[in-house]
Amino acid sequence: MGTGLGEYLIEGRNLVRMFGSRKERVTAVDDVSFGIQEGEVVCLVGESGCGKTTTGKMIAGLLKPTSGQILYAGKPVWNPRGDRGEDFKKFRLGVQIIHQDPYASLNPSHTIYKILSTPLLHHKLVANTHEALERVIELLNIVGLGPVEDFLYKYPHQLSGGQRQRVSVARALTVNPRFIVADEAVSMVDVSIRVGLLNMMADLKRNLGVTYLFITHDLAVAKFFAWEGRIAVMYVGSIVEFASTPQLINDPLHPYSKALLAAVPEADPELTRSKERVELRSQDIPSLLALPSGCRFHPRCPYFEPGLCDVRRPALLPVGENRFVACHIAAREAGIPA
C-alpha cells in the first residue's frame, strides 16, 4: 500500500476470515490489507465485533486466514496449499502476542521463574538452567519488575494486575521477537498503573526495536501509544480509515472515525462539554449475518447519498501521503474520481 512492497516487516494482503457452518456463515474480517514497517507502531481501533482481534490473531499466526496472505519479512507465512510455510517457525518466534487478560494467559500453578524459563529452555535460547536464571532476571528488569528476588518465585495470583501483565510482556520477550501483537493489553489494568505499562512497552520499541500492532477499543490509549505511528479504524470487518495518528485524531476523514471522535467522553469536563456531536441516522450496529449493501456504514452515516453509498462498496483508497480512506464522499472531496 503506497510505499512499495518488501519494505514491511509484516503485511496482510486481502485477509478474509469466515466463521461458522455452511448454513450460517459470517465474515468477521473482509478483505483487510495493511503493512507495518520495522520499528513502527500501528494501532487497530474499533468497537467490539469489528474484527480487530481476529485480524490480530491472523497477523500473529494463531488463526489461518480463509483467504489472503500474510507476509513476514517478505515471505509468505502460509504456503499455497494452506499449510505452514517453510519459515513458519522463524515467524512464530519472531511474532508474539500479548492478550488482554493476564489471569487467563499465565499458568496459575507455575512460578514466574518457571513461566519465563520454560520457553527459553524449550527453544534452546539458553544452554542451561544457570543461563536461564540470568536471562529471566534480565527480562524482569527490562519489564520493570524489581527487585527481582521479590518476583522470581511468586505465583501469578500473588501479583497485581499490572505486575501480571508485565510478566506477560516478559514472556513474550523470551524469544526475542521483532514484532508484538498487543490485544487490549492494558484494558484490564487500573488507570494509575496503565501509563507505566504503556511507557514500558514504548521503551521496548526504543531500546529493542520492537514493532507493534496494538489493538484497542480505547482511542485515548491509541493516541498516547501510537502518537508517532499510525491508526487503522475498523468497522464491521474492514479498515475504513488508515492514517498517521495526529492526522486521524485531529482531522478524521471517514464519517465513522468522525463519529467516534465526537462521541468519546474526555477526562476533561470543558473539552467534553464543548464537543460537537455527529448525529448518526441509526444506533444499530449491523449484524454480520445481514450486512448492509454497499458501504457497511451507510445505514448510520449522516453523509449518506442514496444510489451511491448503498450500491457500491467503497475501496480503501489513498487520499494523500500515507493516508487511506474507504468512503465515496471523502474520496470525492479529496479529488479522487469515483
Add this chain to the structure above:
Amino acid sequence: MENKVADASRAKVPLTVEDLWVEYQIERGVVKAVRGVSFSLARGESLALIGESGCGKTTLGVALIRLLVQAARIPRGEITYWRGNQGIDVLSLKERELRRFRWSECAMVFQSALNAFNPVLRIWDQILDTAKAHGGMSRAQVRERALQLLEYVQLDPKRVIDAYPHELSGGMRQRVLLAMSLLLDPQVLILDEPTTALDILTQRTIIDLLRRLKEEIGFAMLFISHDLATAAELADRVATMYAGTIVELGPVDDIFYRPAHPYTLGLIRAVPTVTGDFEDLVSIPGAPPDLVDPPPGCKFHPRCPYVTEHCRVEEPKLEIHYGETHSVACFNVRRVQEDTLDLQERYQKYMGGKAQWAQG
C-alpha cells in the same frame, strides 16, 4: 456536618450518609472496605464516585441499599433517605421493609447488564416480577408503565418487552435495566460502572440518556466509575475514593482543574484525552494498599510524591478547603496546588479568563 442541615431543606437532600464503615471477614483478617464515609446527595444532582478497583466504591454503593454479602458487616454509621422531613434509617429496616425500600426509594443498576437478568425469562416477565415484589400496580398498569419507560430510554418497546436478554445488545440491555430501575419512581439511582463494558457510540447514547433522565425526572444520581471521562461528562460533583475512604470531594470543575489531593492529581495526570493536546503522562508509582493491613497514617503516603513525616503517623481528615464545597483529606494541599497551575491555566483559557474559584 451534613446531617445537621435545617429540616426545611431536607426535602432537597434525599440521601445522607454519616461516618459509614463496612468490613468483610476473610481468612486473613478483617478487610476494612469502607472507612468512615460521609456525604449527602441533593435532588437533581449527580455525584461521581471515582477510584480504582478495590478502593471500596462498589461496596459503598451496595451498602447504601444493604445488598452486602453475608461476610460483610456495618459496624458503624448512618444511612438516611429523606421523604420530606421524614427520614428512613436504612440500617434499622427489617428485611420486608428493605425490599420495598430498594426499588421505590433507591434503585441500583449493576455493572454487568447481562448478569443482572435471568437468561430464561423474557424482559416482560422480569419487569413483572420486580413490580409484583413491590405490589401496588395491576398487571395492565405495569405493562403500560413498562412500555412507556422502554420508549423513554429510546428502545422499541413492543420488540424489547417480549425479547429474551440474549437477543439484546449490551447497550440495549443497559437501557432496559435503566428503564426497570425507574419502574417504581425512586428518588435515588445508584449506577455501578454504567458505561464500562460498552462501545464508544453506545456509551455516548447511555451518557446522553442519563443526562436527560436526570434533568427531566430530577432524581439524585450516584454513579460509581473508574473512568474519569464518564465522571467529567456526567457529574456535578466528584468524590475521589482511596483505600475505603473519600479523600477529596468537590464540584466537577474544581476536581479536574484544581485538584487538591495528590491521588486525584495523579489520576488526572495518568489519563490521556483523545482530542486534547498531546500530553506526557505520569503513572502513580506502587499499588493500592492491602485493606487487611493498611499502612499507618495517610493510606496514600507510600505512593505519594508530597509525603512528609506527618503523613506517616496521622491520617488526614476530609475537611473543607475551598469555599463551602470542596473538601480534601491531605496535609500538603498548598504544595499539591502549586503543581496544578497548568490545569488552572487551561481552565482559564476555556472560560476566556473568567473562571472564578472559591477562595481557599
